[in-house]
Amino acid sequence: MNLADVLVASATRSADSTALVMGQRRTSYAKIEHASRRVAGLLAHHGVGPGDRVGVMLPNVPEFTFYYYGVLRAGAVVVPMNPLLKARDVAHYLADSGVALLLAWDTAADEAAAGAAQVGEPVPVILSDDASLEFLDEYEAIDAVVDRDPEDTAVILYTSGTTGQPKGAELTHRNLLRNVEVTQHDLLRLGDEDVVFGGLPLFHSFGQTVTLNATVAAGASLVLLSRFAPAAALELMVEHGVTVFAGVPTMYSGFLAVDGAPALPTLRICVSGGAALPVKVLRHFEERFGCEVLEGYGLSETSPVASFNKPGTARKPGSIGTPVTGVEMQIVDEDGTPLGVDQVGEIAIRGHNVMKGYWGNGEATSAAISEDGWFRTGDIGRVDDDGFFFVVDRKKDLVIRGGFNVYPREIEEVLHEHSAVAEAAVVGLPHPELGEEVAALVTLRPGAKVTESELRDFVKGQVAPYKYPRLLWLVDELPKGPTGKIQKREITLPDVDS
Secondary structure, three states, X not given: OOOXXXXXXXXXXXXXXXXXXXXXXXXXXXXXXXXXXXXXXXXHHOOOOOOOEXXXXXXXXXXXXXXXXXXXXXXXXXXXXXXXXXXXXXXXXXXXXXXXXXXXXXXXXXXHHHHHHHOOOOOOEEEEOOOHHHHHOOOOOOOOOOOOOOOOEEEEEEEOOOOOOOEEEXXXXXXXXXXXXXXXXXXXXXXXXXXXXXXXXXXXXHHHHHHHHHHXXXXXXXXXXXXXXXXXXXXXXXXXXXXXXXEOHHHHHXXXXXXXXXXXXXXXXXXXXXOOOOHHHHHHHHHHHOOOEEEEEEOHHHOOEEEEOOOOOOOOOOOOEEXXXXXXXXEEOOOOOEOXXXXXXXXXXXXXXXXXEEOOOHHHHHHHEOOOOOEEEEEEEEEOOOOOEEEEXXXXXXXXXXXXXXXXXXXXXXXXXXXXXXXXXXXXXXXXXXXXXXXXXEEEOOOOOOOHHHHHHHHHOOOOOOOOOOEEEEOOOOOEOXXXXXXXXXXXXXXXXX
């Protein structure tokens, strides 16, 4: 078994079909297959063999696929890295995973080299640019795909975490292949005629499984955008007749903020993940663009897809749906005891999608995965009597004000009901008497006008007295991670004195 087999199968079946579109550049399955063979030769030249880790530090460009599948083809392990990482983070990734070689895009050259130099035994860095195919042709092509055990690690994905250094989630060939199969057939129902939008970072689990690997497995086309911008994305979707869009909530909000946004007549399915999608955003998007949005749920540690609202079946807006085929989910208390319908607790997951563990960190692995295979997500949720799951909030985001639990997502949903609000983030701030106070940061839609006190009163009129944000700031933007997900840990505000 090898995840690279999805490329080999599609290249054999549809060699001349367009796999990737970027600008005016079109890349066929045959070209990716050819390049992946040369990458395997490059790795052999540098003494990299099965099980060795290789860093891949590229943006959303066709070359990412050359290296990604080439590393897998050689039986090595891909360590995807954000090309915007600074040297300090680069050094952590390399040292923690024991990377033998770093393949980096030319725009990441300085930080890649500086980070590699900080590692005890400096890691060799191979730089890539848009002449990569010519560069790779210097190396002997290796046709064979190294056979790996299904439980061998294919990819190590570093999770951002809320505290401490990122941990590397080990995803096996079985983890990823089964997740791709579920995504391709059960969720997106992809065929070779589909055109998928590739605006999610390919170095991230969502982008890798739901856009890249699922598209390649289906022999479909992937339209790449190196950096997501709503207006540019809409233009590409119209130009190339995109049929499938996968994104995070801020992308959907961004589309709604585009004045004079074009119709998307070819779009047949949209999926949202990575964070909670406000129900109002979902409804407005569907009204404006006429395409159903299916919300799902997953984490890097679950390959990532764990649950989804399924196409062609009843769905529940605001719900993350039901577990995908071969996966179980339950709500548990602090001791891991399953809870009943509509009881709030931690979401736990078990199935083919759950990672092998955290690379080199047995203690963290044991804390996250029980002896009988249940992965504790750190997310608070509930399940209704129809088996639909709902995320209430992140466990670590919970605000406890005067002994009362306040779930930020609930307050964010209320804020999104106001017509002036574009994005919202609710956090807890230290308070000397209450323990924590509820605070909100809000960005407004273009041209919208509302005061902080008006927004505060708007929420106050809809929730219990202890829940509304006594502190509310209007800001120009909220900090976001590489997928566009709001990063609450990067929000810094003054302490509350009274």
